[in-house]
Amino acid sequence: MQVFWNRGYESSSTRELLEAMCLSRSSLYQAFGNKEQLFLEALRRYRESLVGRLGRRLAVAPSAMAFLTGLFRETAQEAGSDRAARGCLIFNSASELGQRDGLPSQHARHSIAAITALFHEAVSRAQAEGDIAPGRNTDALASYLTMGMAGLRTLLKSGADAEQAGQSVELLLDGLQH
Template sequence: MPAGRPRQFDPPTALNQAMELFWSRGYDGTSLQELLAATGLSRSSLYQTFGGKHQLFGRCLDCYREMVTTAMWERLREAASGRAFIEESLRRTLAEQRVPGGPRGCLVLNTATEFGHRDADVNRRVRAGIDSFRDVFAEAVRRGQADGSITSRDHPDRLASYLVAGMGGLRTLVKADESEERIRAALETTLRALDG
């Protein structure tokens, strides 16, 4: 029996290229033709490998969640304290103001805004992303409370939920081109939740 025709593309690379496009333009703002151009896939290859635009988007959300949370856990391991990790994570939003092409925000939170409650599968993936971010922040709070850098005695999960919401708000301000002074003020107010 003759061997099947070998794939002429690398699925993980195509997935990353699609993720970058969705991250920049959103789901509705990304056409199938743009996906094919960005990934170099034929229509049949995209459907055979990923099942279509919607399924590809779901895979991209999962890929993004894994990429971001892996980087967050690594930064937490290397941080001098739990609070230092949280401060550094929030301050990274300011750097997004200077990204060429403009700030993209967070693909998970952008998707929550774009989709609302209209798609159960996407909502499940968005919640998984938010839960993953919350888990890292909760561990950072526990570490900070143990090392004395966070004096608030509030429950780590409650503070972590507040920090995820704060991060989303800061990214929204950056995307709205708010002044750096006002973003810094909002950032410092968010950090005050860590003080007892």
């Protein structure tokens, strides 16, 4: 996962993957079949971990708006960190693979959809709690948040500072309520 996260799918060589996993070529092929299958497993694991962690965080948050505000503000505060420089494996993969044919790009799109579904749940809850107007399009707002997080991760990856990222986040959050 770390190799794909740092280098991307296409740029990750089989040799680098073998070294990172301390496996022989035959062991890799026996366990995963090929590089593509290994990538699919790494992306699935990353997605399930991320979405699961965020879902649990949403479930215990005092409000959905508190969850969203905290998530976006904390992400902005990662500016300048190694984590920010690496970006998000899901957004990195979606940007790299785009709308190509094949399983890697399909799985990247599926991962984006999983993040959007989590944001949809948060927006629906925020509407029920009265923090977002109930008449606003929930699907559009969930996509707006996915787009905002993808943009924020890209901004941070490109070296934006915490102030710039923070200002962008405040505008994004303001857009949820107006």
